Amino acid sequence: MGTVVDDAASVEFHAFFERHYAELSRLAHLLTGEADAADDLAADALLALWHRWDRVRAADHPAAYARGVVANLARTRIRSAVRERRRVALFWSQREEKTENPDVAGVVDVQEALRRLPFRKRACVVLRHAFDLSEKDTALTLGVSVGTVKSQTSKGMAELQRLLGTPAAPQRVHAAMVRTGDAGGRTR
Numbered sequence: 001m002g003t004v005v006d007d008a009a010s011v012e013f014h015a016f017f018e019r020h021y022a023e024l025s026r027l028a029h030l031l032t033g034e035a036d037a038a039d040d041l042a043a044d045a046l047l048a049l050w051h052r053w054d055r056v057r058a059a060d061h062p063a064a065y066a067r068g069v070v071a072n073l074a075r076t077r078i079r080s081a082v083r084e085r086r087r088v089a090l091f092w093s094q095r096e097e098k099t100e101n102p103d104v105a106g107v108v109d110v111q112e113a114l115r116r117l118p119f120r121k122r123a124c125v126v127l128r129h130a131f132d133l134s135e136k137d138t139a140l141t142l143g144v145s146v147g148t149v150k151s152q153t154s155k156g157m158a159e160l161q162r163l164l165g166t167p168a169a170p171q172r173v174h175a176a177m178v179r180t181g182d183a184g185g186r187t188r
Contacts, residue, residue, distance in 0.1 A: 013053050017046055020063055023131070024070050030126045031074040033115040041077065045069040067127070067141035075119050113163040120144075121156030128153050 029038035
């Protein structure tokens with residue numbers, strides 16, 4: 001049997017879930033570049049939030065807290081994937097000699113270029129330009145200073161420009177991330 005307090009917390013969490021799940025899933029997709037993993041990461045983040053719901057609901061910015069959890073889970077997933085790719089590459093390099101370079105130069109779209117950015121730069125660019133978060137909200141989400149957000153966003157945009165070979169105006173990056181991140185439109 002639940003108490004009135006438990007029922008109120010449950011209702012409040014359910015409303016938070018409904019309001020933020022799509023946004024958190026989109027954030028996970030843009031940070032990892034993996035559409036299939038995005039829903040899982042968002043669900044894992046919300047499960048973690050539910051276990052600490054009393055602390056989350058008392059926070060000044062629960063949505064920023066949730067974004068931070070997603071960002072941390074995405075970082076962990078990326079690191080695990082990198083380690084796994086290294087293990088596989090090492091395995092195959094020991095088994096056979098490479099006869100050709102598998103990396104073929106090609107057209108790089110915004111999503112591929114984002115995947116090449118270091119995590120913090122990618123997170124700052126995605127949160128600032130795909131989610132239209134202020135520098136302050138981005139800093140809250142990532143647990144860094146506003147100055148770090150400014151420098152990492154600037155460096156990330158410059159690197160995107162270099163990777164894409166053209167001026168990567170924020171509007172172009174924003175439009176491309178909206179299209180690749182959420183086919184059904186932006187959610188807030």
